[in-house]
Amino acid sequence: MKQSIIHDCDPGNDDALGIFVAAGHPALDLLAVTTGAGHLESNRTARNAAIAVAAAGLSVPVAAGATRPLVRERLVAGILDFELGLDRERPDLSSVALDPRHSADLIAEIALAHPGLVIACSGPMTNLALALRRHPGIGVNIGRIVALGGAWGLGNKTAAAEWNILSDPEAASIVYGAGIPVVTVPIDAAACVGVDDDLVSAVGALEGAACELAVELLSSLRRTHRQGPFTPADAPLNDALALLIAADPSLARTLPARVDVETAGKFTYGRTVIDFAGKAGLPPNCEVVVEIDTTRSRSIFVAAMTALSGRRSLTNALDPRRETI
Amino acid sequence: MKQSIIHDCDPGNDDALGIFVAAGHPALDLLAVTTGAGHLESNRTARNAAIAVAAAGLSVPVAAGATRPLVRERLVAGILDFELGLDRERPDLSSVALDPRHSADLIAEIALAHPGLVIACSGPMTNLALALRRHPGIGVNIGRIVALGGAWGLGNKTAAAEWNILSDPEAASIVYGAGIPVVTVPIDAAACVGVDDDLVSAVGALEGAACELAVELLSSLRRTHRQGPFTPADAPLNDALALLIAADPSLARTLPARVDVETAGKFTYGRTVIDFAGKAGLPPNCEVVVEIDTTRSRSIFVAAMTALSGRRSLTNALDPRRETI
Amino acid sequence: MKQSIIHDCDPGNDDALGIFVAAGHPALDLLAVTTGAGHLESNRTARNAAIAVAAAGLSVPVAAGATRPLVRERLVAGILDFELGLDRERPDLSSVALDPRHSADLIAEIALAHPGLVIACSGPMTNLALALRRHPGIGVNIGRIVALGGAWGLGNKTAAAEWNILSDPEAASIVYGAGIPVVTVPIDAAACVGVDDDLVSAVGALEGAACELAVELLSSLRRTHRQGPFTPADAPLNDALALLIAADPSLARTLPARVDVETAGKFTYGRTVIDFAGKAGLPPNCEVVVEIDTTRSRSIFVAAMTALSGRRSLTNALDPRRETI
Amino acid sequence: MKQSIIHDCDPGNDDALGIFVAAGHPALDLLAVTTGAGHLESNRTARNAAIAVAAAGLSVPVAAGATRPLVRERLVAGILDFELGLDRERPDLSSVALDPRHSADLIAEIALAHPGLVIACSGPMTNLALALRRHPGIGVNIGRIVALGGAWGLGNKTAAAEWNILSDPEAASIVYGAGIPVVTVPIDAAACVGVDDDLVSAVGALEGAACELAVELLSSLRRTHRQGPFTPADAPLNDALALLIAADPSLARTLPARVDVETAGKFTYGRTVIDFAGKAGLPPNCEVVVEIDTTRSRSIFVAAMTALSGRRSLTNALDPRRETI
Secondary structure (H helix, E strand, C coil): CCEEEEEEECCCHHHHHHHHHHHHCCCEEEEEEEECCCCCCHHHHHHHHHHHHHHCCCCCCEEECCCCCCCCCCCCCCCCCCCCCCCCCCCCCCCCCCECCCHHHHHHHHHHHCCCEEEEECCCCHHHHHHHHHCHHHHHHEEEEEEECCCCCCCCCCCCCCHHHHHCHHHHHHHHCCCCCEEEECHHHHCCCECCHHHHHHHHCCCCHHHHHHHHHHHHHHHHCCCCCCCCCCCECCHHHHHHHHHCHHHEEEEEEEEEECCCCCCCCCCEEEECCCCCCCCCCEEEEEEECHHHHHHHHHHHHHHHCCCCCCCCCCCCCCCCC | CCEEEEEEECCCHHHHHHHHHHHHCCCEEEEEEEECCCCCCHHHHHHHHHHHHHHCCCCCCEEECCCCCCCCCCCCCCCCCCCCCCCCCCCCCCCCCCECCCHHHHHHHHHHHCCCEEEEECCCCHHHHHHHHHCHHHHHHEEEEEEECCCCCCCCCCCCCCHHHHHCHHHHHHHHCCCCCEEEECHHHHCCCECCHHHHHHHHCCCCHHHHHHHHHHHHHHHHCCCCCCCCCCCECCHHHHHHHHHCHHHEEEEEEEEEECCCCCCCCCCEEEECCCCCCCCCCEEEEEEECHHHHHHHHHHHHHHHCCCCCCCCCCCCCCCCC | CCEEEEEEECCCHHHHHHHHHHHHCCCEEEEEEEECCCCCCHHHHHHHHHHHHHHCCCCCCEECCCCCCCCCCCCCCCCCCCCCCCCCCCCCCCCCCCECCCHHHHHHHHHHHCCCEEEEECCCCHHHHHHHHHCHHHHHHEEEEEEECCCCCCCCCCCCCCHHHHHCHHHHHHHHCCCCCEEEECHHHHCCCECCHHHHHHHHCCCCHHHHHHHHHHHHHHHHCCCCCCCCCCCECCHHHHHHHHHCHHHEEEEEEEEEECCCCCCCCCCEEEECCCCCCCCCCEEEEEEECHHHHHHHHHHHHHHHCCCCCCCCCCCCCCCCC | CCEEEEEEECCCHHHHHHHHHHHHCCCEEEEEEEECCCCCCHHHHHHHHHHHHHHCCCCCCEEECCCCCCCCCCCCCCCCCCCCCCCCCCCCCCCCCCECCCHHHHHHHHHHHCCCEEEEECCCCHHHHHHHHHCHHHHHHEEEEEEECCCCCCCCCCCCCCHHHHHCHHHHHHHHCCCCCEEEECHHHHCCCECCHHHHHHHHCCCCHHHHHHHHHHHHHHHHCCCCCCCCCCCECCHHHHHHHHHCHHHEEEEEEEEEECCCCCCCCCCEEEECCCCCCCCCCEEEEEEECHHHHHHHHHHHHHHHCCCCCCCCCCCCCCCCC
16 A cells, blocks of 8 residues: 655755656655745745646646745755756646645644655645644654654754755644654764766666656766865765655664754754763654665665656646746 | 624633623624633633633634644743632633634635724734735734833843733734734723622522623632732733723723834844834824723623623534634 | 051052042051053053152052953053043152052062951952952951942943953952952942032142142043033042042941952943842842942042141152062 | 873763873873863763873872863763772772862963963863963963764664763863864764674783772773674774874874764753764864774774783872862
8 A cells, every 4th residue: 555645845956856756756655745945935835846846847836835834934055956957947848737725734633634644844844833833733643753854963054954954943843742752863874875877877868758857866966065074075965765665664773762842042053962871861853864875875776766657737727827825 | 883802812801801892892703712822722712712702702713723833932921819719720610612624714704704803812823924924915904003011121021021912923023014003002001990899799699600700700819919010909800801992992092003023132142122202203103092991991891791791691602712723 | 446448449540540549548557559450551550659659758669460351351441531641641740659569469468468458349350350360368357349330220331340350350250259348339329529610629639749740640530531411510539439428437327238240241241240138149249339429438538638638759760560470 | 292181171071082092192281181070070080080090100190170060960870890990999908199270270271381282182171171261371382182072873771862072061072162173083983883792801911900900990991892883893992092093193094074063952952963074064173083994993992001010000199089179
């Protein structure tokens, strides 16, 4: 039986690859794509998600959501790719029409109808936090949240914090404190699954709208990758891993841990404090991925893309711009 | 023309007096009462609001909302009155049926239909924060938020923080940062309007369900008042002042100020840092009440109660318990 | 019997008036003036103290001390008086030679020899903190610290913090936590003792080096006073009050309180959280001045100046510049 | 030419091994051992240092210093070895007499006389911070501080913080901000140099007081080592590495980095935020060891012990208890 899943994201190039995994993986039944504000504005992330869903040949609801983080100001990335992928506007690509519901409400509605629902989160956790606070009853119906974000070592946006969590630390703090099973995929563990030449070639050999866009996205990740002393040689696949692991938990070795999100520090705002050893005396609230099967992850990613390779892009798109109150 | 107003509150005894002012003051057109979690649970605050609205002989929507603060844990007061007022369950009092909508959504719906809407807030700002984040478009339609809370001097729950703000500092931080005109009524200014013998007698001389309940509420405030070195001799009327000042701004002298809510300190969590003098170089985001006309405030309060004195309690109450997702 | 006292300060114009009180008050036996870095550098504050001591006709040790706050960067004031007083270099005024000892060591040495010693502190608490940490045994010999600083209401440097405490919050935190009796004179209480025309006239009628300099200092305080909505009409005498109250505790009404210094907040760094009501459940560590006898304070100040009025400035000054390792 | 060095420490079992390296390494000229409070009280750490120095057959000054951290309360470890090593009182071992000077003053005195002085620090940085604040002129004479402490990954006392830094974060903040060259040896890098069977056997084959005590200390480290999911199999040698790397920088590969110590967070107090990539836009203040030559480190350690193996313990010990003011 397929696992019902929502993908909450802020595409962005690596998130869009996650949508393709969600659409193409045989173990997943994608029920909706919900979007929030990331380093792109929320109307752009929604439109990008609608483009990716159209390219995947799916017709599932794509909803816009949070227009900004819960408490902090929106964080905007310095590195953009103005030639490839979805960082810039893509009027040349068709897209599905946006669902009129707010992401947080759509998440709640689906959760109520699908006990055991899995939510893969590859962006800031604002929509999840809003859903949990606006619809507190949904917690029991969420089987698992699989979230790409955080770090037990060095951050990738600041020395202490990882981008997704830093983008909305208060929301992350809400989610980690909600009593819902969370599987965290920190960038330390994710770093081993890089976008290498073979991966790009393998996807490049496939046909169809999704695969063509995927090659652009993968290439963009490689172009904008900045290697530092502690960063991997290849751009990490990152966000798509949340979907791969949601589909197949056996890809990852996890350890239970207490994860707390720092919302107060001078130098550590947004850090995930991952306490594997129970040093704070608090019970684990999370399974933290500490090791990923790199080879299988890449091949399953290619398999998911292959599943989408026959499809043509949907062209039923209404204008995807929408107004929310 | 009457001022359209929503009263967002967490009754609690002094909030319920605010509902009576909202119902009885000739300048106010009360459109809804919305409730959240305070030192009482959210189902209790909603039921209490429904009791107060029934006693006032009104039939306006009363909605339940936030079941807990946005980020922090719920704060529970130590001092309760188990004999008078609404701290304890009151099955002996009739109540109106609760509206099925969530407070945050009801606030948004009404705001969209009533440009210039005033929202009086006499509890934690969780519902307002949720409404602003879930429905970001409503900000332009809110004419003014009049909020009882904060302090430029000593706090009343900790030495640094006032109860309403401390109950949800992150929500308050959202509201103060939203660019909406806010009138803040800090407890320093509010302290001068105490519940004295004359006030209780004046209300006690009136008849009807609202006035009888009001006497209980006022008496309860007096019983649970703890005088300290810097607290006033009489229990402050507090929450009801937000409604009195919303109805008649001339009751208060205000100064523009920058208000920031501390969400990080070791000893100052929840403090409102009220910068009248622009010391931080930031523009004012608020009008802060620095002086209140005590005599007129009391007499207008009594006049509002007098306006309710003829009415009989509504008894059309369905069971006010409701489920939200 | 006279009270042995050290004046630890950072003159600065109001501190220098404190030195005159220390020198002229009949109840005080001034044993040393110790100085640290304030809004002037430490070599300037030492030299200014040496000028004030010379003007007072005293020959007590004047020692330089801390060249910067313990942990934070040095805070520099924006408002300086370039014409009157000690904000600018005063080569025209004679001064006593500086003692070669470091302020922190001199404090410790004197404390060991004078059980019950009182230390009046009218600047950042860096020297006191260094003395307590370098010489932990001295605590039992310090009878009382009387410190001008902090606020239970609005700060005077930020909306939350008062200048002296904000200048070195970590040092203040050390002093308040040391178990030594502290009398705090917050600016809220100090505000009532202003430098009015009568005070300036009274001192102006006196003769001698100290009184001439005092008139300059008082005038400078008036020139640099900026009146805000919550500040008093007259420039407060401030620092000198620490000496006046150290000499005569009956000038002030105090309440026991727990004082904690915020060293972590985003908006509240350096705030003194003054808990009169035991809200945090912690025992008092301080007597906090809540009311001062304005009239008597002013007249005792004038009396202290009168005691200095006959004296001529000492001219035995060696070059007051010194090197410390 | 030998490198003049002071070892500032809080022995404790691994610090004492550092004293042996300082004493036995041919490249080092140990000028003094200074001690402060660690998980043992300061009189115990001073006595333990005096025991280690005596066992090494040296007669260098051993001074007691800070009796507690600068600002925070003293942190006490849960894990003690009550049978082996120096966690318990060792009246059976002889010791040298303590120097009457305070560690902070002794450091300053030696620094002034020895430009280019290296200070190895294997405990909390309280003495260094006190020396820098009490004697600000010494900074230019300190060639390098080599400090064992901090982490870019998981902490060993909390999930965020390493023991030595957490023991006095404010002191560490002072040292890292002092503009002095610092070589940091974080526990992430140090973890690879474990106390394995071969190391214990090699030292066990040597004779003399130092080597006998060293075997006890090494065995104690192994007994109290708790292996967690991310901790190495063998107890890390830790503190002694600061001396090994001070003696021979070629043992370690370093990267320049900005190190800031968190003194404000809710979950991250005491964390070293190590910014290798300049993400905060601040210049490096430190060389951070990222890799250590495990094999050479162990063999040089054994060589240093071998150099001490002929010596007999000094027995000129006066009573090492001392009073400081």
